[in-house]
Amino acid sequence: MIWLTWRQLRGSAIAMAAVLAVIGAVLLLTGPGMAARHTAGLADCAAQSTCLQFYDRFFGDYDTPFLAVSLLVVLLPAFAGLFWAAPMITRELEAGTHLLAWSQSVTRRRWLAVKLGITCLLAMAAACLCGLMVTWWSGPLDDSAPADLALVAPLVFGARGVVPMGYAAFAVALGVAVGMFVRRTLPAMALTLAVFAAVQIAMPLLVRPHLMAPVTSTFEIGPANVEGISVDRDGGGTPRIRLKSVTPGHPGSWVLANGILDPAGRPLADDGGGSAVPVSTTSGPCAPGAAFGACTTEINRLGYRQRATFHPLERFWPLQWIETGIYAALALGLAGSSFWAIRRRLS
Amino acid sequence: MNTVVQARQLGKRYGRRRWALRDCTVDIPAGHVVGLVGPNGAGKTTLLKLAAGRLEPTSGAITVLGGPPADTPGQLARVGFVAQDAPVYTQLTVAEHLRLGARLNPRWDAGLASERAARFGLTPAHRAGRLSGGQRAQLALTLGLAKRPELLILDEPVASLDPLARREFMQGLMEATAEHAFSVVLSSHLVSDLERVCDFLVVLVDSRVLVAGEVETLLATHHRLTGPRRDPGRLPAGQQVICASHTDRQSTYVVRTDAPIHDPAWTVTPLGLEDLVLAYLDRRPAGDPRTPLAVRP
Numbered sequence: 001m002i003w004l005t006w007r008q009l010r011g012s013a014i015a016m017a018a019v020l021a022v023i024g025a026v027l028l029l030t031g032p033g034m035a036a037r038h039t040a041g042l043a044d045c046a047a048q049s050t051c052l053q054f055y056d057r058f059f060g061d062y063d064t065p066f067l068a069v070s071l072l073v074v075l076l077p078a079f080a081g082l083f084w085a086a087p088m089i090t091r092e093l094e095a096g097t098h099l100l101a102w103s104q105s106v107t108r109r110r111w112l113a114v115k116l117g118i119t120c121l122l123a124m125a126a127a128c129l130c131g132l133m134v135t136w137w138s139g140p141l142d143d144s145a146p147a148d149l150a151l152v153a154p155l156v157f158g159a160r161g162v163v164p165m166g167y168a169a170f171a172v173a174l175g176v177a178v179g180m181f182v183r184r185t186l187p188a189m190a191l192t193l194a195v196f197a198a199v200q201i202a203m204p205l206l207v208r209p210h211l212m213a214p215v216t217s218t219f220e221i222g223p224a225n226v227e228g229i230s231v232d233r234d235g236g237g238t239p240r241i242r243l244k245s246v247t248p249g250h251p252g253s254w255v256l257a258n259g260i261l262d263p264a265g266r267p268l269a270d271d272g273g274g275s276a277v278p279v280s281t282t283s284g285p286c287a288p289g290a291a292f293g294a295c296t297t298e299i300n301r302l303g304y305r306q307r308a309t310f311h312p313l314e315r316f317w318p319l320q321w322i323e324t325g326i327y328a329a330l331a332l333g334l335a336g337s338s339f340w341a342i343r344r345r346l347s
Numbered sequence: 348m349n350t351v352v353q354a355r356q357l358g359k360r361y362g363r364r365r366w367a368l369r370d371c372t373v374d375i376p377a378g379h380v381v382g383l384v385g386p387n388g389a390g391k392t393t394l395l396k397l398a399a400g401r402l403e404p405t406s407g408a409i410t411v412l413g414g415p416p417a418d419t420p421g422q423l424a425r426v427g428f429v430a431q432d433a434p435v436y437t438q439l440t441v442a443e444h445l446r447l448g449a450r451l452n453p454r455w456d457a458g459l460a461s462e463r464a465a466r467f468g469l470t471p472a473h474r475a476g477r478l479s480g481g482q483r484a485q486l487a488l489t490l491g492l493a494k495r496p497e498l499l500i501l502d503e504p505v506a507s508l509d510p511l512a513r514r515e516f517m518q519g520l521m522e523a524t525a526e527h528a529f530s531v532v533l534s535s536h537l538v539s540d541l542e543r544v545c546d547f548l549v550v551l552v553d554s555r556v557l558v559a560g561e562v563e564t565l566l567a568t569h570h571r572l573t574g575p576r577r578d579p580g581r582l583p584a585g586q587q588v589i590c591a592s593h594t595d596r597q598s599t600y601v602v603r604t605d606a607p608i609h610d611p612a613w614t615v616t617p618l619g620l621e622d623l624v625l626a627y628l629d630r631r632p633a634g635d636p637r638t639p640l641a642v643r644p
Contacts, residue, residue, distance in 0.1 A: 003450050007443065008436075096434035102401065103491065104451035105424035 001106055001114040009119060012084060016126055023072065023130070027137040034062065038140035055144040066141050066149075069134045070159035076130050077167035078196055080123035085175025086192045088115060090185040108342050112176075116335055120172045127168035135160045142252075147245050150252040152316045154204035157254075161320040166327030171196050173334035180341040199330075203323070209256050211322045212315055217247070218261060218305040222296050224248040225306050229286075229295060230274065237281045240274035241299070243306055252313035263303030277304055349377035351498045351530045352398050356407035359393050366554065367393040371407070373549060373556045375532065380524055382545035383534040384624055390554040391534040392431060395502045398532065399428040412497055424453055427496035431503045433487035437476025441469045444486060445493075452494045460493035467519070481512030485519065492523050501533035505540050517544050538621040548620070550627045557627045562620060569623050572600045572613040583610075590629045601626040 006013075038058060045054035059066070092098040101111055142151045142160070149156050158167065175192045182188040219225060227242040245255040260268045260275045268275035277299055279286045285294035311319065352375040359368045368390035375381050385391050396402045397409055400416035400423070409416060412425055435444060441464060449455045464471065467485040469478070475486060484504060491499050501520075505513040521544050524531055535541055541548070549559040558565065569589065576598045579588050586602040593599070601618065608615050618626070 001451060004447050007439065007447075095437070096430055096432060097436050099401070099428070099430035100434050100436070100487065100490070101451075102423075103399075103428040103430070104448065104494070105420050105453055106451050107418050107420060107423065109418070110420075 001110060002118065004101070005115050005118045008088075009084065009122065013122055016122075020126060020130055020133075023069075024133050027069070027133050030065075031137040034137075035140050038143070056146075059141060059144040059146065062141055066138055066145075069138060070156060073127070073131050073134050073159040073164050074200075077123065077127050077164060077171040078193065078200075080119075080126065080168050081171025081175040081192050081196055082189050084119050084123060085172040086179050086188040087185050088119060089176055089179035090183055090188045093179075093183050094185060109339060112338060112342050116173070116176050116338065119176070120169055120331070123168040123172045124165045127164035128162065131159070131161060131164035145252075147252075147255070150254065150313065152252065152254040152311055152313055152319065154208070154254070157204065157208070157316075157319070158200070161317065163320050163323050163327070166324035166331075167200070169331040170199070170327040170334070173331035173338070177334040177338045177341070180338050207326075208319065208323060209311070211319055211326075212311065214256055214309045214311055216307065216309045218307045219248045221260070221300045221304055221306055222248065223293055226296050228274075229292070231281050231288075238276045238278050239281055239286055239295070240276050242274035247308050247310050247312070248306075250310070250312045253310040255308050255310045257309040259307055261305045261307050267307065268304075350374050350410075350413075351377045352409070352411055352532065354394070354397075354407065354409045357394070357397060357404055357409050358406035359390075359397060359402055360405040366405075368397070368554045371551070371554055371556060373559050375530075375547070375549065375559070377530050378528070379530060379547035379561070380521075380545050381530070381532045381547040381549060382538075382541035383532060383549045383551060384538055384541065385534075385536065385551035386628060387536055389551045391536075391551055392502055393554075394551065395428075395500050395532065395534055398498075399426055399500050401428070420453075424494070425497045427491040427494050427499040429487045429491045429499070429501045429504055432507055433484040433504065435475040435478075435483055435486055438474065440472055440474050441478075441486060442471035444475060444490060445471075448490045448493055454495045456493045456495050459495075460489055463489045463492065463519070467515070479512075481508050481515060484508055484512065484516055488516065488519060492527075495527065496529060498530045498532065501531065503534055503536075505535065513540060520544060538624045542620050548624070550624055552628060557630070565623060566618065566620065568605055569601060569603050569618045569626070570608060571616045571618055571622070572598075572602060572608065573616070574598060574610075574613040577612075590626045 041054050041058055042051065045051040089098075092101070098111075102108055138160075142156065145151075145156070147153070151157065151160060157163070171192075174196055175188070178192045178195070179188045182191055221241070225244050225246055225248050227244045229239045229241050231237060231239045241260060243258050243260065245258055247253045247255060259270055260277065262268055268277070279295075279299060279302065281287060285291075285298040352373070354371050354373050357368060357371040358366060360366045371390065371394060383391050383394070393402065397404055398411050398416055400411070400418050411422075414422060416422065416426070436447075439447070445457075445460045445464065448460060449457055463469075463485070467482065467489075469482055469486055469489070475483065478486060484507075488501070488504065491501070504520075505516050508516060517540070520531065520533075533541070533545075546562050547560070548562050548565060550557045574597070576593055576596055579591055579600070582588065582600070582602065583604075583606075585606050586600075586604040586608075589601040589603055591598065591600045601623075
C-alpha cells in the first residue's frame with residue numbers, strides 16, 4: 001500500500017522537492033551575504049546612532065524577495081491540500097479505482113490511513129523545510145522590518161517557524177475529508193480552498209490574539225510612539241496625536257489595541273485620525289515653530305500616556321507551538337471524520 | 348452442502364427511502380460458476396457488493412465463505428472482486444498493476460499473473476490507460492485470479508466488451524476455474540453471456556430471487572406446454588406456472604415440475620436457458636390487474 005501510494009504521489013512529490021531544492025539553493029547563496037551586510041550595517045549605525053534609517057534602507061532593498069518567500073510559505077500548505085489531498089480521493093472515486101484497490105487484501109481503513117498518512121507527512125516535511133529555510137534566511141530582515149511586518153504580526157507569523165507544518169497537516173486532512181464527502185474533484189478542490197482560506201483568515205483575526213493573555217501596559221509619549229501631530233484649526237486649535245502601532249521598549253510586538261489615556265487614566269476618543277489632546281497650540285512647546293520633541297515632552301509631562309494591549313516578540317515561539325497544536329488537532333478531527341466516512345458512506 | 352454465499356432477508360437501503368435490495372434470500376453452493384441474472388436495477392450490483400463486503404446490509408444477514416463479509420485482511424484475501432467496468436489505474440503500467448497485486452495480497456500467484464498477462468498480450472510496459480476495453484478487463488480479471496481467492500465475484504464483467512472480447516474473457520475465466528478450484532459468482536443482464544460458463548443460475552428480479560438452482564436441474568424441470576386453450580387452475584397440482592400466454596384457441600405455459608408430463612393434449616418442448624430466464628422475467632408480480640384469462644368481447 002505504501003508502494004502504491006508513493007507510486008501515485010511520486011511525480012508531484014519529486015516536482016515539489018525540485019522546487020524546494022532550487023529555492024533552498026537560492027536562499028543558501030543569498031542568505032550569508034545579506035546577514036553579513038546586516039551585521040556590518042548594525043555595527044556602523046550603532047556608532048552614528050542612525051540605526052532606524054539603516055533598518056529602513058536595508059529592508060527596502062530586500063522587500064520584494066522578503067514578501068515573495070513569505071508568500072511561498074503561506075501558499076505551500078494550500079497547494080498541498082488543493083492539488084495533492086483533494087484529488088487524491090476524488091480521482092479514485094471518479095475512476096472507480098478505489099474498488100480495484102479495495103479488492104486487494106487491504107482494508108479500506110488501511111488504504112485511507114496510508115494515503116492520508118504519507119501525503120500528510122510529505123506535505124508537512126515540505127512545509128516545515130520551506131518554513132525553516134525562510135525563517136533562517138529572513139532573520140536579518142525580520143529584525144529590520146517595520147511594525148506591521150514584524151515577526152509576530154499576522155502577515156508574517158504564518159510564514160515563519162513551525163506553523164506552516166501545522167497548516168500543511170490541516171490542509172491535507174481537509175482536502176481528504178472534503179474529497180470523501182464531496183466525491184467530485186473540482187467541487188472538492190474549490191471547497192477545500194474556500195474552507196482553508198476562511199480558516200487562515202479567521203485564525204489571526206479571531207483566535208490567535210486570545211491564544212495567550214495579551215499584555216496591557218502604559219508607555220510614555222515620545223518620538224518613538226507618536227506617528228504625527230496635526231493641528232485642526234476648526235477644532236479650536238487642539239492638536240490631534242496619532243500613535244504608531246509600536247510599544248517602546250518592546251520592539252517587534254504585535255499591538256492589538258492602542259490608545260491615549262488622559263492624566264486621570266480615562267481613554268481619549270480616537271476617530272481614526274488621532275486623539276485630540278487639549279494643549280495650547282498658540283503658545284508653549286506645541287505652538288507652531290516649536291520642535292516636535294518639545295511638544296511630545298510637554299504632553300507627556302501633563303500626564304498623557306499610551307496604553308497598548310499587545311503580544312511581545314518573545315511570545316513568537318510559544319504562539320507558534322500553540323497554533324501548530326491547534327492545527328494538528330483540527331487535522332486529527334478531520335482525519336477522524338474521513339475514517340468515519342469511509343466506513344459509513346463509501347462503497 | 349457448503350455454501351459460499353448465504354443471504355437471509357437481506358436488504359440495503361441508500362439514503363432514507365431507496366431500497367436497492369430488499370428481502371433477498373438465497374443460498375449459493377460452493378464449487379460452481381454462478382450466473383446472477385436480472386434486469387438492470389434489480390439489485391445485482393448491490394447483492395455482489397454486499398457479498399464482497401463493500402457495503403454493509405441495512406437489514407437481514409449475509410455470510411460469505413462461512414463468515415460475515417468483514418472488512419478484514421483475512422476475509423478480503425479469500426474473496427476476489429472485479430467491479431463493474433473493470434477499473435484500472437490509467438497512469439500505472441501493466442507491470443505496476445501486477446506489482447500492486449503482489450504487494451497487496453498474501454497469496455499472490457506471480458506465475459499465474461505473468462502467464463496470463465503474456466497470453467492476453469498485456470505488454471508489461473504499457474500504461475493501463477492505453478489498453479483496449481478487452482485487455483483492461485483481462486488485466487482486472489488477472490488481478491482477481493492471481494490473488495487466488497476462494498470466491499471470485501465479477502460484476503458485469505463483459506457488459507462493455509465486444510463479442511470477441513466477451514468470448515475471450517469467458518474462456519479465460521473457464522480455463523482458470525478448471526485449473527484452480529474456486530467458486531465464481533458473476534452477474535450479467537444477458538443470459539447469452541452466461542450460458543457457456545455457468546452451471547448454477549440465480550435470477551434476481553426487483554430485488555427478489557425468483558429462482559436459484561443448478562442449470563442442469565433447471566433445464567430438466569422446466570417445460571413449455573402448448574395446446575388448446577385451458578385455464579391455469581386446471582393444470583395438475585405439481586405443475587407450477589411460471590408464465591402463461593393465450594390466444595383465442597391456444598394456451599402456452601412455461602411450468603416447473605419434477606414429474607414427467609403425460610397429458611396428451613400438450614405439446615411439450617424443452618426450454619433453453621435464455622427462454623427459461625425470460626419466462627421468469629415475464630412473470631407479472633402478484634396483484635397485477637391483468638388476469639391471464641380475460642374474456643374478450
